């Protein structure tokens with residue numbers, strides 16, 4: 001047996017043991033259900049205050065921090081079954097959804113500060129309500145539910161917020177365009193929804209403030225991270241950076257930019273370069289040839305570009321050349337409201353607020369004719385990894401964590417628990433198909449999509465980059481197969497398109513982040529269809545008549 005197999009074997013059986021060990025808690029919750037069903041709305045809500053009181057009592061008079069925490073944990077475990085039963089009932093009365101038993105297990109896993117792997121569509125959003133409610137009862141502040149984008153944060157805060165508000169808790173939601181007062185209010189709530197970037201940046205900004213009263217975050221008590229693999233593993237090492245302008249002149253970027261279109265592109269053949277510059281897409285480089293340097297010197301009106309006094313200008317020219325040859329609008333970046341925004345190559349997501357370093361960003365700004373932000377100096381920075389380590393208790397949910405289990409364990413000391421599906425799986429998961437060459441792969445992909453489309457089977461095509469999405473789209477266009485392309489640039493609209501991706505014969509191409517968290521229903525999503533219909537008739541959703 002290989003080491004890997006050994007691992008899965010050990011892992012598999014300890015997982016089974018874990019599931020078995022929490023089964024009695026699930027039964028306890030189920031046993032409470034009939035009695036709790038009898039409670040009135042007011043009686044249910046009253047339990048929240050009583051729980052809070054109970055938790056205060058448990059730590060009353062204890063001054064030792066560790067002892068306080070130990071007692072608090074104990075008290076939380078004690079009230080868990082009833083609290084979960086109450087959340088379940090509140091959910092039935094507000095959202096109409098009754099937590100399945102496997103969702104209760106998921107809730108326990110999260111409460112214990114572990115990662116719950118639940119397959120896609122198993123209802124992780126609803127799972128989070130259980131530990132969020134329970135832990136908010138301590139009143140310590142800082143129960144944060146973290147999602148991958150603003151759209152999901154507000155969707156979840158609204159949708160799941162019904163349950164919490166019904167039980168008398170306050171729910172806040174951090175959105176990108178909020179000011180400090182709004183943020184403070186959102187953090188003051190019992191439970192706060194928001195994205196990893198917002199939480200991280202708020203932390204950084206708070207650290208730069210001089211006055212405690214203006215800080216927005218209250219603490220880092222408990223985090224429930226949705227799509228935890230992408231946040232804690234894929235993005236974890238990307239630093240969040242707050243930078244401020246330094247006083248540097250920006251006209252040199254425009255000067256350098258102006259000469260690039262006048263240079264002739266050449267190529268490199270057998271080590272010999274022709275033209276005035278050569279580009280190597282593969283190595284991601286662009287350099288001036290000797291002729292190019294001569295021409296640039298003439299155009300700029302400087303004697304020798306390589307003279308130490310011209311170092312800065314030379315650097316600008318080099319960056320401008322890169323900006324023109326290797327960075328394409330709507331591929332590597334987009335321009336929105338006069339700002340150059342980086343598009344993440346892998347996920348297709350917009351990286352608002354991030355800048356390329358070393359003058360490249362300014363070069364692209366010059367190329368696009370937008371205002372050049374001054375070269376920045378870093379004022380504060382933290383990696384997401386270090387941010388999430390601030391939490392006293394960290395937990396996460398994802399559809400696929402098992403493969404990264406080792407990394408979760410070593411980096412964050414987080415266990416992964418694989419939770420069975422509510423119903424037996426009816427989805428067929430096929431194994432990978434491997435092609436010898438890329439063209440063969442793309443041919444097969446196109447054939448498969450055409451076949452699905454002709455049979456009326458809706459197809460969702462996932463790609464790793466915006467580039468690949470476009471490649472497929474071009475081929476489909478040639479084959480006259482109607483399709484939608486999403487690259488996670490417009491979350492809200494994309495969620496709507498994704499919602500309809502299940503209609504007959506639909507073909508939807510998306511990078512892996514696009515529309516994440518939206519249900520694809522076979523035949524289309526009636527909710528979204530109705531909203532779409534009303535929008536066309538220009539009727540507000542709440543004002544719609546039965547007939548409409």
Ligand SMILES: Nc1ncnc2c1ncn2[C@@H]1O[C@H](COP(=O)(O)OP(=O)(O)OP(=O)(O)O)[C@@H](O)[C@H]1O
Pocket residue numbers: 097098099100103118119120121122123124125126398399516517518519
């Ligand atoms: N207990 C339940 N009863 C009825 N419907 C449920 C229940 N739990 C979840 N759902 C429904 O299942 C669908 C999927 O839920 P959700 O989006 O939370 O899944 P998910 O596990 O987060 O999936 P993904 O991995 O794609 O993000 C939603 O439409 C939700 O309303």
Ligand SMILES: [Mg+2]
Pocket residue numbers: 124125226517
């Ligand atoms: Mg989800």
